[in-house]
Amino acid sequence: MEFSPRFxxxxxxxxxxxxxxxxxxxxxPSKESSLSHxxxxxxxxxxxxxxxxxxxxxxxxxxxxxxxxxxEEIAMIGSSLDYSTAADLFTVKGIFRTGLFEFDSxxxxxxxxxxDNIMMSxxxxxxxxxxxxxxxxxxxYVNALKDKLPRTCEALSWQMLLSTLVQAMQVDSLFGYISIxxxxxxxxxVIMIFSYVSIYAxxxxxxxxxxxxxxxxxxxxxxxxxMLIIAFFSVTLGGIIGAAVTYYFEIHPLVVSGLAETxxxxxxxxxxxxxxxxxxxxxxxxxxxxxxxxxxxxxxIYKINQLSVTExxxxx
Amino acid sequence: xxxxxxxxxxKSLMRRKTRTWMVITMIAMSLSGLLLLQxxxxxxxxxxxxxxxxxxxxxxSLYASKYRLEKNLDYRIGNLEDIKKYLDKQNMIxxxxxxxxxxxxxxxxxxxxxxxxxxxxxEDERRFGNFDxxxxxxxxxxxxxxxxxxxGFKLAEKLKATLGxxxxxxxxxxxxxxxxxxxxxxxxxxxxGLAIDEGSIFISMEKMAEFxxxxxxxxxxxxxxxxxxxxxxxxxxxxxxxxSIDVLRWDELYPLLIxxxxxxxxxxxxxxxxxxxxxALGIFGVILVSILERVREFSIxxxxxxxxxxxxxxxxxxxxxxxxxxxxLGAFSGGILLLYTASSGIDFRYFEAGLESxxxxxxxxxxIRGYYFLQAFGAVFFATLLSVLWxxxxxxxxxxxxxxxxxxx
Numbered sequence: 001m002e003f004s005p006r007f008x009x010x011x012x013x014x015x016x017x018x019x020x021x022x023x024x025x026x027x028x029p030s031k032e033s034s035l036s037h038x039x040x041x042x043x044x045x046x047x048x049x050x051x052x053x054x055x056x057x058x059x060x061x062x063x064x065x066x067x068x069x070x071x072e073e074i075a076m077i078g079s080s081l082d083y084s085t086a087a088d089l090f091t092v093k094g095i096f097r098t099g100l101f102e103f104d105s106x107x108x109x110x111x112x113x114x115x116d117n118i119m120m121s122x123x124x125x126x127x128x129x130x131x132x133x134x135x136x137x138x139x140x141y142v143n144a145l146k147d148k149l150p151r152t153c154e155a156l157s158w159q160m161l162l163s164t165l166v167q168a169m170q171v172d173s174l175f176g177y178i179s180i181x182x183x184x185x186x187x188x189x190v191i192m193i194f195s196y197v198s199i200y201a202x203x204x205x206x207x208x209x210x211x212x213x214x215x216x217x218x219x220x221x222x223x224x225x226x227m228l229i230i231a232f233f234s235v236t237l238g239g240i241i242g243a244a245v246t247y248y249f250e251i252h253p254l255v256v257s258g259l260a261e262t263x264x265x266x267x268x269x270x271x272x273x274x275x276x277x278x279x280x281x282x283x284x285x286x287x288x289x290x291x292x293x294x295x296x297x298x299x300x301i302y303k304i305n306q307l308s309v310t311e312x313x314x315x316x
Numbered sequence: 317x318x319x320x321x322x323x324x325x326x327k328s329l330m331r332r333k334t335r336t337w338m339v340i341t342m343i344a345m346s347l348s349g350l351l352l353l354q355x356x357x358x359x360x361x362x363x364x365x366x367x368x369x370x371x372x373x374x375x376x377s378l379y380a381s382k383y384r385l386e387k388n389l390d391y392r393i394g395n396l397e398d399i400k401k402y403l404d405k406q407n408m409i410x411x412x413x414x415x416x417x418x419x420x421x422x423x424x425x426x427x428x429x430x431x432x433x434x435x436x437x438x439e440d441e442r443r444f445g446n447f448d449x450x451x452x453x454x455x456x457x458x459x460x461x462x463x464x465x466x467x468g469f470k471l472a473e474k475l476k477a478t479l480g481x482x483x484x485x486x487x488x489x490x491x492x493x494x495x496x497x498x499x500x501x502x503x504x505x506x507x508x509g510l511a512i513d514e515g516s517i518f519i520s521m522e523k524m525a526e527f528x529x530x531x532x533x534x535x536x537x538x539x540x541x542x543x544x545x546x547x548x549x550x551x552x553x554x555x556x557x558x559x560s561i562d563v564l565r566w567d568e569l570y571p572l573l574i575x576x577x578x579x580x581x582x583x584x585x586x587x588x589x590x591x592x593x594x595x596a597l598g599i600f601g602v603i604l605v606s607i608l609e610r611v612r613e614f615s616i617x618x619x620x621x622x623x624x625x626x627x628x629x630x631x632x633x634x635x636x637x638x639x640x641x642x643x644x645l646g647a648f649s650g651g652i653l654l655l656y657t658a659s660s661g662i663d664f665r666y667f668e669a670g671l672e673s674x675x676x677x678x679x680x681x682x683x684i685r686g687y688y689f690l691q692a693f694g695a696v697f698f699a700t701l702l703s704v705l706w707x708x709x710x711x712x713x714x715x716x717x718x719x720x721x722x723x724x725x
Contacts (some may be wrong), residue, residue, distance in 0.1 A: 010428035012421050012486060012494065018388070019488040021421040021430030064388070077494065078421075081430065106430050167670025174667065179587060182349040186591050189342030190598040196335060197605040303334065 001132050001141075004031035005125035007112055011078030011086075015066045022062055026112035026121065038096060038109065045070035045094035052111040055093035061105035072094060080120045088118050097272065108113050165245065184292060192296040199223060200315075206304055207312025216305040223301050224294070231293035235273045238284040246282065249275035253316050320624055325633035334629055335602055336638055342598050343642025344649060346591050347692055349671060350642045351650030355657060355682030357580045362683050363508065363574050364675050366500035370445030371507040373566040374412070375547050376554065383535055387419055391488050392533045393561060402557060408550050410540040413437065413444045416524050417535045420487025422517060424475050430469055431515045433485050433497075435524020436571065447505075454479045454503030462520040464502035468513040470672075472504050479504065485517060485545065490530040507676045510610055533588035588691065592699035594668070603635050607707045614711065615719035627711065634703055638702040644698075647689050657682035 007026035029048040033039040038057070048057050051241040056074065058066075068074055070092050082298035090110065097104055116122040117230070133140050138157055141310040152304045159166050199206075206219055214222075233296050325720070327408070331337045367373060376397070383391035393399065396414065403412050416438050422431035438456060441447035448456040458464050465483065467475075477483060479501055486496045499519060509514055525531045541547050547565055555563040567574045614627050661679035664671055668678040 010421055010423070010430060014488075014494075017390075017488075017492045017493065019420075020528060021419060023430070079423070119542050163669060168674065169670070171664070171667045171674070173671040174664075182346060182383075182587070183590060184596070186346040186348065186594045186598075189338065189345070190594055190601070191337050193335070193342065194601045195597045196338060197601055200335075201605065201609070214463060260452065288369075 001130060001137075002031070002035045003128055003130045004028055004035050004313070005128050006032075007115060007119065007121045007124065008126040009078055009119060011076050013062070013066060014075040014077070015068050015072070018063050018064065018066050021106070023107050024056075024078065024115070025107065025109045025110050026115035026119070028112050032109075035129060037098060041096035041098045042094050043097050045092065047094055048109060048111050050111065050113065052093065053114045054090050055111065055114075056090035057094045057096060057109040058092055059098040059107045060095050061188050062108060063092065063142065065105065065110065078119070080118065081124065082120050084120075086118045086120075111236035184288065187289065188292045188296050191293055192299060195227065195297045196300040196303070199233050199297075203304065203307065203312050203315035207309055207315065210309045210312060219305060220301050223297060224306075227293060227297045229291050235286050235290045235293070235308070238289065239282060242285070243277070243279075243282050246275055247277045250277040318629065319439075322633050323631040325630045325637060328610075328630070328634055329637060331349075332384070332606070336393060336604075339602050340642040340645060343595060343696060345644035346595055347643065347696065348650035348653055350584075350587060350591060351647070351688055351692060352653045352657065352682065354584045354688055354694025355654045356680055356691070357584065357682060358577075358683040358685070359658070359681045360571075360674075360676055361573065361577045361580055363677065363681065366583075367508040367572050367675065369540075369566050371447065371450060371512055372538065372571045373564075374444065375544070375552055375566055376539045377569060377618075378537040378539070378554065378558070379562045379564070381560060384562065388390050389418060389530065389533075390531070392404065392416075392490075392535055393537060393717050394533055396532050396534055397559065398712075399561075403537075405541070406512050406550070406553075408542055408546050410542045411444045412537060412539045413440045414521070414530065414534045415536045416521060417485045417526075417531070418489075418528055420485055422471065422475065423484045423486070423643065424481060425475050429471065429474055431485070431517055433487060433517050433519060433524065433527075435521040436518050437521050450505045450507045451503050452506040455616070456499065457502055458520045459500075459502055462523045463499055464519075465499045466503040466505050466518040468516045469499050469504045470514040471516065472501065474514075477501055477714065483517065490533075491527045493529075495527060495529075497523070500521075503531070506670070506672075507558065508671045508677060510675050513672075516554060530679050533711070539567065548634055570699040574598060578650070582690075584713045588695045592695045596699035596703040599638065599700055600637055602638070602660070603631060603704055604707040604710065606634065607631060608712050611714060611719050613714040614716055618714065618716040619720060624712065628708055631708060631711065635700050635704045639696050643693060643696045647692060650692075651684075651689070654682050654684045654688075 002083070005028065009024055009026075011022055011024045013022045013024075014020075018057045027038070027041075029050055029052070033047065043060060048055055056076075058068070063069070066074060072092050073089050074092065075087070075089055077085065077087045116124070130138075130141065142157045142160075149155055209219065209222075210216075216306070252272050255269055255272050259271045259273070304312070378393065380393045381559045384389075400414075403409055413436065413717070415434055417432050417434045419430065419432050421428050422433075423429075438447070440459065442456075446535050453467055454466075456466070458466075467477065467483070472478070472481075475481075482498060483501060483502050484496055484498045486494060489495045497519075504520075505512065525533075539550070541550055551563050551565055554561075591685075617627060618624065658681055661681040665678040671678055671680075
């Protein structure tokens with residue numbers, strides 16, 4: 001598990017006649033580099049270090065809005081923890097781009113050890129970020145921390161903290177399920193139609209079997225087993241092809257040029273449409289189609305068993 | 317000839333009622349589902365467009381050149397009186413609003429966030445886009461002395477501010493000085509527009525002008541146009557009249573929404589293609605079996621001199637009768653579903669926060685457009701046509717004498 005404290009405040013950053021409201025984060029550079037992608041997002045200059053004093057690490061769009069470059073000075077004005085005015089001059093040490101438009105256009109970072117002096121936040125943090133090697137461990141830790149922490153603090157998992165994002169994912173899934181249910185519905189009917197015509201094409205054969213002593217239950221088992229074999233082979237084949245296609249697109253995602261630029265407000269950071277090769281999803285869909293296959297034969301079996309032996313044998 | 321072929325087709329379908337009804341039900345159910353889905357998806361995008369127009373851009377917005385890039389008061393619209401005189405004379409303009417905005421820092425006693433302060437006229441905004449209907453809490457007012465403000469609901473949440481909370485906004489004024497203004501929250505607005513809900517504060521135009529040391533200026537003038545088809549004409553006329561000002565339509569200001577609409581169209585088209593390709597397989601199965609079980613019947617018809625075209629006509633008619641019934645039933649039930657969803661909506665309150673993150677309301681309303689039904693008809697027609705091609709090829713290969721003798725069966 002990795003962890004790091006962060007001190008977060010909102011300030012005005014100014015250069016000459018340009019002033020922009022910004023989120024200024026105090027971070028421990030060495031810890032942050034193993035915890036987040038901030039260091040790797042560097043596009044110009046250098047990342048922060050533990051002994052930096054008046055150095056600031058700016059988001060690319062924020063730097064553009066302020067019209068500053070690496071090595072230039074900007075003024076910061078905000079309010080410190082004791083509600084007094086906090087002001088200082090910073091030199092731009094590095095510029096980063098995460099691809100998250102909102103973040104890149106409003107965020108700046110400084111060495112926490114130095115920022116604590118200005119903001120009167122020594123030995124204080126807005127929050128701690130914890131990263132786990134095993135995601136499952138997070139939930140356990142949240143519960144454990146809840147018991148240990150004082151009442152003024154709270155422990156939140158990413159699902160709780162980003163509940164809106166989690167709901168957005170649920171909404172996305174919901175509409176995906178609605179769309180796919182229509183596909184499944186039409187697939188169900190098609191299989192049922194094919195089952196129906198293929199069973200009815202053998203009505204006389206079934207009548208003969210009944211005359212030879214097969215009971216309706218035997219017929220049901222016979223036809224069900226036939227469908228079981230067909231469903232097994234078709235679902236296995238479909239599953240393998242589907243999985244192969246999904247795997248291919250996971251490695252070589254579709255790229256829609258301009259996608260990230262258009263949807264930057266929604267946090268889309270890449271032109272690539274990622275595909276996830278998830279065995280659970282593939283198995284779940286395969287199982288759904290398998291069950292659809294089996295249920296689609298129920299009505300045709302019912303219909304054929306409604307015919308008497310003579311009706312079935314005389315069927316044209 | 318056509319009448320006989322039609323009668324034979326009808327009788328053939330009635331002979332295998334269950335099979336026929338299965339195909340009709342398949343087409344009807346998939347069609348109604350697709351119509352509903354298309355209506356809801358279009359309704360979602362329409363809602364976002366409508367919100368953007370009502371709460372921000374209007375059909376046309378005027379900005380000083382470079383303002384949208386720089387967001388700096390140096391790039392402001394100055395000749396307000398001339399513009400107002402011109403706009404008042406235009407018959408095509410239904411309403412217009414003048415706004416003055418500046419980015420800065422909004423702070424409560426314990427938290428501060430970047431935000432945009434906008435000077436507006438509440439009465440003008442009401443006329444412009446019923447802005448008062450976006451109010452979710454409090455009053456649609458700036459108070460008796462214009463010392464109160466309306467705040468976007470997400471910004472209020474982030475600032476942990478409620479009605480009556482005191483906010484301080486710090487920003488640069490027109491002279492380049494850092495200024496601060498204090499006010500209390502009178503109302504909280506929820507528009508569905510991310511920019512407004514997450515980062516906007518509204519105060520009176522007079523207070524804003526005083527705060528920024530700037531009078532008779534605006535950063536945006538938004539217009540509502542009476543006739544949608546005349547938007548481009550009005551835009552061109554305005555651009556000719558005020559050459560130094562950027563005159564932009566809503567779709568130029570929100571290209572994302574247009575792209576979303578296009579993506580939805582593509583998605584709907586792909587859905588139709590997938591569903592009706594599968595449906596075509598169903599129709600194909602029924603028609604093929606229908607031909608195969610009547611090979612001797614058709615062979616006799618061919619042997620006694622019935623032209624192949626007549627039999628083909630009968631098969632095609634069979635397929636189209638099924639599809640037509642399926643279409644009528646599907647269009648009818650889909651239409652009813654659409655009408656219901658357009659008037660009552662579908663309540664997704666459980667996913668409210670998730671929908672809000674997309675700029676949507678918790679209750680989704682569908683759109684109903686005539687072309688849905690035309691598009692659906694085209695899809696059904698094409699699927700039917702596709703499904704009969706192979707069976708007709710089988711039919712064409714029949715050798716009547718061999719078939720009568722049972723050699724082909």
